[in-house]
Amino acid sequence: xxxLLILFLLSGPVAAQMRGVITGEVTDRATGEPxxxxxxxxxxxxxxxxxxxxxxxxxxxxxxxxxTLRASMMGYRVGYVYNLKVAAGETTRxxxxxxxxxxxxxxxxxxxxxxxxxxxxxxxxxxxxPAAEVVTRNCLRLDEALEAVPGVHFIExxxxxxxxxxxxxxxxxxxxxxxxxxxxxISDTNEINWNLLPVMxxxxxxVVKGCGSALYGSNALGGVINLITKPPTTRGKLLLRxxxxxxxxxxxxxWRWTDRLLHYDRMDISYSRSFGPLxxxxxxxxxxxxGYRQDGHFQRWNASGRFDWRFWNGSKLTLYSAWSxxxxxxxxxxxxxxxxLKQSYWFSKPPRRVRLNIVDLYVQYWGVLSPxxxxxxxxxxxxxxxxxxxxxxxxxxxxxxxxxxxxxxxIPHPAHTITFGVEFKLDGGKTKHIGDHKGYTIAPYLQDxxxxxxxxxxxxxxxxxxxxxxDGYAESHWSPRIGVNYKPFEGTTLRASGGSAFRAASxxxxxxxxxxxxxxxxxxxxxxPEVSWSFDLGIRQQxxxxxxxxxxxxxxxxxxxxxxxxxxxxxxxYKLQFRNLIRARIRGLEFSTGGRWWHNRLGLQASLxxxxxxxxxxxxTLAYRPKLLAWLxxxxxxxxxxxxxxxxxxxxxxxxxxxxxxxxxPQKVLDLRLIYRLGSFNFIAAVNNALQYNYTQxxxxxxxIRNFAISMTASL
Amino acid sequence: VKVGRYSCIIIALALTAxxxxxxxxxxxxxxxxxxxxxxxPPNTDQVIIVxxxxxxxxxxxxxxxxxxxxxxxxTVRYEVPLPYGTYEVIAAIWKAKGQTWSIQSISNIxxxxxxxxxxxxxxxxxxxxxxxxxxxxxxxxxxxIKRGAYISGRITYQGDWPEDTGxxxxxxxxxxxxSLMDYLLATGIDLTLSTFVPYQDYCLAVKSxxxxxxxxxxxxxxxxxxxxxxxxxxxxxxxxxxxxxxDTLKNIDIVADFNKLGL
Numbered sequence: 001x002x003x004l005l006i007l008f009l010l011s012g013p014v015a016a017q018m019r020g021v022i023t024g025e026v027t028d029r030a031t032g033e034p035x036x037x038x039x040x041x042x043x044x045x046x047x048x049x050x051x052x053x054x055x056x057x058x059x060x061x062x063x064x065x066x067x068t069l070r071a072s073m074m075g076y077r078v079g080y081v082y083n084l085k086v087a088a089g090e091t092t093r094x095x096x097x098x099x100x101x102x103x104x105x106x107x108x109x110x111x112x113x114x115x116x117x118x119x120x121x122x123x124x125x126x127x128x129x130p131a132a133e134v135v136t137r138n139c140l141r142l143d144e145a146l147e148a149v150p151g152v153h154f155i156e157x158x159x160x161x162x163x164x165x166x167x168x169x170x171x172x173x174x175x176x177x178x179x180x181x182x183x184x185x186i187s188d189t190n191e192i193n194w195n196l197l198p199v200m201x202x203x204x205x206x207v208v209k210g211c212g213s214a215l216y217g218s219n220a221l222g223g224v225i226n227l228i229t230k231p232p233t234t235r236g237k238l239l240l241r242x243x244x245x246x247x248x249x250x251x252x253x254x255w256r257w258t259d260r261l262l263h264y265d266r267m268d269i270s271y272s273r274s275f276g277p278l279x280x281x282x283x284x285x286x287x288x289x290x291g292y293r294q295d296g297h298f299q300r301w302n303a304s305g306r307f308d309w310r311f312w313n314g315s316k317l318t319l320y321s322a323w324s325x326x327x328x329x330x331x332x333x334x335x336x337x338x339x340x341l342k343q344s345y346w347f348s349k350p351p352r353r354v355r356l357n358i359v360d361l362y363v364q365y366w367g368v369l370s371p372x373x374x375x376x377x378x379x380x381x382x383x384x385x386x387x388x389x390x391x392x393x394x395x396x397x398x399x400x401x402x403x404x405x406x407x408x409x410x411i412p413h414p415a416h417t418i419t420f421g422v423e424f425k426l427d428g429g430k431t432k433h434i435g436d437h438k439g440y441t442i443a444p445y446l447q448d449x450x451x452x453x454x455x456x457x458x459x460x461x462x463x464x465x466x467x468x469x470x471d472g473y474a475e476s477h478w479s480p481r482i483g484v485n486y487k488p489f490e491g492t493t494l495r496a497s498g499g500s501a502f503r504a505a506s507x508x509x510x511x512x513x514x515x516x517x518x519x520x521x522x523x524x525x526x527x528x529p530e531v532s533w534s535f536d537l538g539i540r541q542q543x544x545x546x547x548x549x550x551x552x553x554x555x556x557x558x559x560x561x562x563x564x565x566x567x568x569x570x571x572x573x574y575k576l577q578f579r580n581l582i583r584a585r586i587r588g589l590e591f592s593t594g595g596r597w598w599h600n601r602l603g604l605q606a607s608l609x610x611x612x613x614x615x616x617x618x619x620x621t622l623a624y625r626p627k628l629l630a631w632l633x634x635x636x637x638x639x640x641x642x643x644x645x646x647x648x649x650x651x652x653x654x655x656x657x658x659x660x661x662x663x664x665x666p667q668k669v670l671d672l673r674l675i676y677r678l679g680s681f682n683f684i685a686a687v688n689n690a691l692q693y694n695y696t697q698x699x700x701x702x703x704x705i706r707n708f709a710i711s712m713t714a715s716l
Numbered sequence: 717v718k719v720g721r722y723s724c725i726i727i728a729l730a731l732t733a734x735x736x737x738x739x740x741x742x743x744x745x746x747x748x749x750x751x752x753x754x755x756x757p758p759n760t761d762q763v764i765i766v767x768x769x770x771x772x773x774x775x776x777x778x779x780x781x782x783x784x785x786x787x788x789x790x791t792v793r794y795e796v797p798l799p800y801g802t803y804e805v806i807a808a809i810w811k812a813k814g815q816t817w818s819i820q821s822i823s824n825i826x827x828x829x830x831x832x833x834x835x836x837x838x839x840x841x842x843x844x845x846x847x848x849x850x851x852x853x854x855x856x857x858x859x860x861i862k863r864g865a866y867i868s869g870r871i872t873y874q875g876d877w878p879e880d881t882g883x884x885x886x887x888x889x890x891x892x893x894x895s896l897m898d899y900l901l902a903t904g905i906d907l908t909l910s911t912f913v914p915y916q917d918y919c920l921a922v923k924s925x926x927x928x929x930x931x932x933x934x935x936x937x938x939x940x941x942x943x944x945x946x947x948x949x950x951x952x953x954x955x956x957x958x959x960x961x962x963d964t965l966k967n968i969d970i971v972a973d974f975n976k977l978g979l
Contacts, residue, residue, distance in 0.1 A: 336780075
C-alpha cells in the first residue's frame with residue numbers, strides 16, 4: 001500500500017525529465033471571435049487548462065509523447081486534435097475552431113465517474129440539461145428544469161427517477177443531490193430543497209439514473225443529480241432576468257377562492273469576472289408569488305457567491321456558498337373537490353406559515369500533482385433552520401451537516417484510470433420532535449476504468465460505508481458496481497451497468513416523536529438501510545449529425561424500503577412509525593430522441609418511459625408511481641423567433657397512501673412558448689397548462705392551473 | 717414556408733389527438749339542513765357532518781367530513797360534495813372541548829339522515845341522472861350524547877388471550893343489534909378496557925332510558941375499526957331495563973370465553 005502511495009505521489013514530478021508545452025487558442029468557427037472559459041484537456045493525462053480572455057491557453061509540463069487534445073464548452077461541439085506530438089523542451093501550437101450547436105449530443109459530464117468524460121463514453125444512463133434549455137424553457141425553479149428529463153417525475157417537490165421514489169412529504173429522498181459534486185441534502189430529513197440554488201446560476205444539470213452508491217454512498221438509490229454551477233467568466237459579465245406571470249381564473253367558478261389577481265414574479269441578477277487568477281461570481285435574486293391556491297403564497301430570497309483561484313499548473317481552489325430564505329404558506333389539502341383551491345378547514349386554523357433558512361458552503365481544491373496524478377480535497381457544510389408560524393424558539397428545527405472528502409485520480413498505465421478516496425459526513429438535527437441526534441459516515445471508495453480496447457471500457461468500483469449514530473446504532477454497507485461501454489461502430493454506443501445501492505434512514509425517520517392530528521408518530525431507532533440491486537442496458541445511436549436515439553432497459557430490486565406504517569391504538573389514535581416494509585421490483589423501458597433539422601429551424605425532443613413498479617409483498621403497484629411517462633417538445637425557429645410546445649403525460653397513479661378512494665386522472669399538460677432573440681436579450685411569452693387541465697399528483701392537491709408568463713433575460 | 721405549414725398542421729393534429737379534456741371536474745353533492753334540538757352541552761367544541769359510504773367505516777379517512785358547523789343556531793344549511801355512489805350514513809357528530817376528532821368520534825352521533833318517521837339511517841345515491849340530492853335534513857339532538865346513567869359490573873375472561881389482541885370494546889344498546897346499522901343506536905361505548913388481564917371492573921356511561929343488551933367485542937391488533945368480533949353479551953330480560961339519569965345498574969357481570977371467539 002505504501003509503495004502504491006509513493007508511486008502515486010512520485011509518478012510525476014520526481015520521474016519528470018525534460019517536458020514540453022502546449023499552447024494555442026480557441027475561437028468560434030462562425031465568427032472567429034476568441035472563446036474564453038473553454039476547458040482544454042490532454043486526454044490520457046490529468047493535465048489541462050482554461051482559455052483566457054483572448055481565447056489562449058497554456059499547458060505546461062507535458063511529458064513527450066503523442067496525445068489527443070480536447071476542447072469543450074457548453075453550447076459548442078467538443079473539439080479534438082488527434083496525434084498531437086509533444087517533444088521535450090519544445091512548444092507545440094494548436095488552434096481550435098469550435099462550432100456552436102443547439103443540440104448537445106455528446107457533452108462532457110463529470111458525475112458518473114467523478115471525473116470528466118464524454119457522455120457517450122460512460123456506462124451509465126445519463127441526461128444533461130444545459131443552461132440554454134433552462135432559459136428557453138423559462139424555468140423559474142430547478143425542479144421545472146428537470147421535468148423534461150426522460151424517466152423523471154415529480155410529485156409536488158419530490159423527485160422520482162424511474163419509479164424509485166414515491167411520496168413521503170420530503171423525508172428520505174432516494175435521489176442524491178450534488179452541487180458541483182458536493183452532497184447537498186438537508187441533514188436531518190435527508191430531503192432535497194430545490195430552492196437553495198437559483199436556476200440561473202446553473203451551467204448544466206447532470207442526471208445519472210440508477211444506483212450511484214458505489215461512488216456517492218447513501219441516498220443514491222434511484223439516481224444522482226449534479227448541479228454544475230456556472231464558473232466565473234474571464235471578462236465582466238452581467239446576467240439579468242426579470243420574469244412575471246398571472247394565473248388565469250380557475251376552470252370552474254366554484255373553485256375561485258379570492259377575487260384578487262393571483263400572480264408571481266422573479267428577479268435574478270448576477271455579475272461575474274476574473275482578476276488574473278481570481279475569478280468571482282456573485283448572485284442575488286428574489287422570487288415571490290401569491291400562489292394559485294389558498295396558503296400557496298411564498299417569498300424567497302437567494303444569494304450565492306463563487307470564487308475560483310487558478311494556479312499556473314491547472315490546479316484550482318474554489319469557494320462556493322449559497323443562501324436561501326423563504327417565507328411561505330403551506331397548502332396541505334383542499335377543502336373538497338368542489339373547492340379545490342381552498343385550504344381544508346382542518347389545516348387552516350391557524351393559517352399554516354413556514355420559514356426556512358439554508359446556508360450551503362464548500363471549499364474544494366483540485367491539484368495536479370503530475371500529468372498522471374491529481375488530488376481533490378473538499379470540505380463542506382449545509383445548515384438549515386426550519387420554523388413554523390408560531391415563532392416560538394422550540395418550534396424551530398436546526399439541522400447541521402458537515403462533510404469532507406479526499407479524492408485521488410491516478411493513471412498508472414495508459415489503459416487504467418483509478419479514482420479513489422474517502423468521504424466523511426456528519427449529519428444531525430436538534431428539535432423537540434426528534435431530540436438531539438447525530439450520525440457520521442466514513443466511506444472509502446475505489447474505482448478503476450479499464451480501456452480494454454480503443455472502443456471498449458470496463459469500469460468497476462466499490463465503496464464501503466460505515467454509518468454510526470453517536471447514540472450507538474451502527475450499520476455498514478458495501479456498494480459494488482460494474483459497467484461496460486462499447487462502441488462497435490462510429491456513432492453507436494452500447495452501455496451496460498449493474499450494482500448495489502443503499503439509503504440509510506434519516507435522523508428524522510428514526511427519531512421522530514410527535515403528534516399530528518390523530519396520528520402519534522413514534523420513533524424506530526433500529527431502521528435498517530434500504531438496499532437495491534440495479535441493472536441498466538442501453539444503446540445510443542447518432543442517426544445524423546444533429547439527431548440521436550437512445551433506448552434503455554432497466555431493472556431494480558429493492559429490499560427493506562422504508563415506509564410509514566399506521567396502526568390503530570386502543571385510544572383510537574393511529575400509531576405511525578417508519579418501518580422497513582417493502583420488497584419491490586421496478587422494471588422498465590425508456591426511449592428518448594432529440595434532434596434538429598432544416599438548418600436548425602425544426603427541433604424535436606421526445607421521450608417515453610414505461611415502468612412496472614411492483615410491491616412484491618402485495619402484488620400491487622408501488623404508491624405514487626405512474627407507469628407511463630411521456631414528453632414531447634417540438635419547436636420551430638424562424639429568424640429571431642422560436643415557437644416551442646411542451647406536452648407531458650403521466651399515466652394515472654394507481655396507488656396512493658392517504659385517500660385511495662379519491663378520483664384521480666392522468667397528467668396531460670401542454671405549455672406553449674414564444675421566444676424572441678435580440679442580440680444579448682431573450683424575450684419569452686409563455687402559456688403554462690394552456691389547456692387548463694386539472695389534475696392531482698398528490699391527493700387533494702390540485703396542480704398548477706393555467707398561467708401566462710413573460711420574461712426578459714439579458715447577458716451583457 | 718411549406719415545412720412551416722406542415723408543422724402547424726402536425727401540431728394541430730397532435731392537439732386534437734390529445735383528446736382535449738379538462739381532467740378533474742366538479743363532484744355531485746348532497747345538501748340539506750341540520751336542525752338542532754335539545755340543550756347544547758357547555759363543553760361542546762365542534763359539530764360536523766360526516767358521510768360514510770359504508771357503516772361502520774374502516775378508517776377515519778374513509779369518512780367525508782365537512783368543516784365545523786356554526787354553533788348556537790337552530791338550523792344550519794350544509795353541502796357535501798361526493799363522488800357518484802351510494803352513501804349509507806349521513807350523520808352529525810359531536811366533539812367535546814379538549815378532544816380530537818378520531819374514529820372514536822362516531823360514537824357521539826347527534827343524529828343522522830333517516831328514513832321518514834323511523835329512527836333508521838337512510839342511504840343516498842348520486843348518479844349522473846341525479847347528481848344533486850337535496851333536502852337531506854338531519855335532526856341533531858344533543859340529548860343523544862348525554863350519558864348521565866351508568867352500568868357497572870365485572871368482566872371475567874376465560875381461556876387464553878389471543879396474542880394479536882388489539883383492544884376490547886364494550887357497548888350498550890336499546891335493542892339487540894341485528895345489522896351493522898344498529899351499532900349507530902348504541903347508548904354507550906367504552907374503548908378503554910384493559911387487555912391481557914384475568915378480569916376487570918367496569919363502569920359504562922350510557923344514555924338514560926331502556927338498555928336491552930351489553931356486548932363485549934374483541935379487535936385484532938392493527939385491525940380496522942370495522943374488524944371486530946363479538947366475544948360475549950349480556951341481555952336484559954323482556955324489553956330491557958330502564959335506567960334513569962344519575963342512576964347506576966350494578967352487578968351486571970359478563971363472562972367472556974376466548975375459546976368461543978372462533979379465530
